[in-house]
Amino acid sequence: MAFREGFVEADGFRIRYMEDGEGEPLVHLHGAGGMRLTGAHDLLSRRHRVIVFEMPGFGRSAENTRTGSASELGATMGAAVAALGIGRFNLMATSFGARPALWLAIKQPDRVQAVVLEGSGAIRPPGHQPPSGTPAEIARLIFAHPERLGAVPPIDPAVAARQRALVGRLRGPDRDADLEATMRDLAVPVLVLFGTLDRVMPPAMGRHYKALLPNCHLVFVYDAGHEISTDRPEAFAEVTADFLERHEAFVINRTETVIHP
Amino acid sequence: MKLSYFETGRYVPPPDLPREWPVPPGSYDPATGAAALGGMADRVRFVAELGFDWVSLSEHHYSPRILTPSPVVSAAWLAACVPGIRIALLGPIVPTSNPIRVAEELAMLDTLAPGRIVVGLLRGTTNEYLSYDLNPAESRTRTDEGMELILKAWTEPQPFGWQGRHFQYRTVSIWPRPQQAMPPTYVLGTSGEAGAFAARHRLGLGVSYGTFEAMAQATGYYRQQCAEYGWTPGPDDIVYRANMILGETDEAAEETLRQRDKQAPFPITGPLRDALLQADFTRNIAGEKRPANVGGVLPISFCGGPDRVVEQLRRCREVVGAGVVDLSLQDPGTGGLDAMMDALDLFGRKVLPRVRDI
Numbered sequence: 001m002a003f004r005e006g007f008v009e010a011d012g013f014r015i016r017y018m019e020d021g022e023g024e025p026l027v028h029l030h031g032a033g034g035m036r037l038t039g040a041h042d043l044l045s046r047r048h049r050v051i052v053f054e055m056p057g058f059g060r061s062a063e064n065t066r067t068g069s070a071s072e073l074g075a076t077m078g079a080a081v082a083a084l085g086i087g088r089f090n091l092m093a094t095s096f097g098a099r100p101a102l103w104l105a106i107k108q109p110d111r112v113q114a115v116v117l118e119g120s121g122a123i124r125p126p127g128h129q130p131p132s133g134t135p136a137e138i139a140r141l142i143f144a145h146p147e148r149l150g151a152v153p154p155i156d157p158a159v160a161a162r163q164r165a166l167v168g169r170l171r172g173p174d175r176d177a178d179l180e181a182t183m184r185d186l187a188v189p190v191l192v193l194f195g196t197l198d199r200v201m202p203p204a205m206g207r208h209y210k211a212l213l214p215n216c217h218l219v220f221v222y223d224a225g226h227e228i229s230t231d232r233p234e235a236f237a238e239v240t241a242d243f244l245e246r247h248e249a250f251v252i253n254r255t256e257t258v259i260h261p
Numbered sequence: 262m263k264l265s266y267f268e269t270g271r272y273v274p275p276p277d278l279p280r281e282w283p284v285p286p287g288s289y290d291p292a293t294g295a296a297a298l299g300g301m302a303d304r305v306r307f308v309a310e311l312g313f314d315w316v317s318l319s320e321h322h323y324s325p326r327i328l329t330p331s332p333v334v335s336a337a338w339l340a341a342c343v344p345g346i347r348i349a350l351l352g353p354i355v356p357t358s359n360p361i362r363v364a365e366e367l368a369m370l371d372t373l374a375p376g377r378i379v380v381g382l383l384r385g386t387t388n389e390y391l392s393y394d395l396n397p398a399e400s401r402t403r404t405d406e407g408m409e410l411i412l413k414a415w416t417e418p419q420p421f422g423w424q425g426r427h428f429q430y431r432t433v434s435i436w437p438r439p440q441q442a443m444p445p446t447y448v449l450g451t452s453g454e455a456g457a458f459a460a461r462h463r464l465g466l467g468v469s470y471g472t473f474e475a476m477a478q479a480t481g482y483y484r485q486q487c488a489e490y491g492w493t494p495g496p497d498d499i500v501y502r503a504n505m506i507l508g509e510t511d512e513a514a515e516e517t518l519r520q521r522d523k524q525a526p527f528p529i530t531g532p533l534r535d536a537l538l539q540a541d542f543t544r545n546i547a548g549e550k551r552p553a554n555v556g557g558v559l560p561i562s563f564c565g566g567p568d569r570v571v572e573q574l575r576r577c578r579e580v581v582g583a584g585v586v587d588l589s590l591q592d593p594g595t596g597g598l599d600a601m602m603d604a605l606d607l608f609g610r611k612v613l614p615r616v617r618d619i
Contacts, residue, residue, distance in 0.1 A: 193424075196409060196413075206419070206421070207417065207418055207419040210419035210420070210421075211419065217422060217431075218419055218420070218421045218422065219421065219422035219423070219424050219431070220413060220421055220422070220423055220424065221424040221425075222406055222409060222410075222423065222424065222425040222426060222428075223406070223425075223426065232424075235424045235425075235426075236424075238424070239422070239424045250431060251422075251431035251432050252431075253431070
């Protein structure tokens, strides 16, 4: 991977990010497990300037006791993007990151060109609990085929505890009435991706986004779990890049089928 | 026990017809073909009156052995011609089909004949891949993905896209939808993959032609998988398709068995057969490797007079666990129709009333 590490100041936080590629900016907000680069980031960086943030309070960053809601976290990340000198950008979010991302798109629709949500946790079934257990147990929940990934890297227990506390504070109610009411007015095109084998967030939740968002496309990625970009990076990157390039027109097939001209 | 009659569009072949697959289409006789397909409704009316619960249909290509390349067309015709009896499509060959088209056509059938359509989703035998130019090595994964997509197309209430390995659609939104969430649906096959898929989606399992013991391996694995997914299949969740030779007496049936062709009708032979066997290497029963069947003669699972056949059906129920038995009373692609109609009549009078309570 050629991703380079950087830091940016925003809202009083020193925010770490990884960056690679050129082209329209694509900003990624990670899930509850923190920032992790995948093969999909590499593939997307061939066409985009990909910026993968480590949100305040996650990973190596200092403890975050200040952010009070997903909406606030979204605003902070919007400020971080602005601090990098970026005006308009594409926004991608995974699971827990989806709610801050949607709030950011709702509050600053002129800056966000399109949104891609991976295994979105913005709308959750009643009583939903985030995955917990040992790293191996969590891997079995979030990936369709953890056996293909090799050894699960250990995570610092102190970091894990800080992240759990932060996610617990920011995840909010399973259904956020304010968010869902404002989603109805979000004109920004949104691509919602669910893996058919998602064991963390039922893929059936995808239909709520279709019902609420006026410009939403729902795509099921076959044989992928919660973290589609790890399970099927090529499939994830292809549909994401196509959507970011063509928005609604991505439903029009451009694949040539001539076998022998 | 429920009984099903396997209707194959009985083309009665003249003796000089070429015997190897594919059979040259120039040998096709339109009048014989019209009689074969035109007779389907008469035969199904007959078995419905005898008390059969289902008529089953299949998809096969390029030979007169089974003259129904499109089970959907057969089913639509029979649903319109014959009231009452359930029509089981066992089934569309999924890996060679457009899954969206399959979902649409089956939903349409389910709407035209509400409550009468039964669906079997099939990987198909190796020879079928030659018809629509499918790489046999991909048949397993295309089947699994195609089945998943068919179920999603039936049940997802919002338009969706599908980013698969073998199939990609940006917009799926079928009309009509099935009358219920989905028609009664079976995964057809003995493999571990088939059993696990059926269990995960709470579908039935259809097995065919093997010995009771071999089929029990497949259905046992299926039941075990169902338990892991927290449910218990009932007898109607297991279908067993098989050949039966029924005579007035055991001796008469055994004599028919002795005279039976030792070669499959219209087989694939020679180097092509060997190459196909090599290309299709993932066949298994409940995970235990077995060779593909290419051009082999299908066994007879039930043979005897009425008393013996009743006992064999009872044993099938006990060993295989099948609550639905789907029967051919004469090898498809062989002989005249009279013997088969006589056997069906005998089955209706002397066997069927005695196996209801099994």
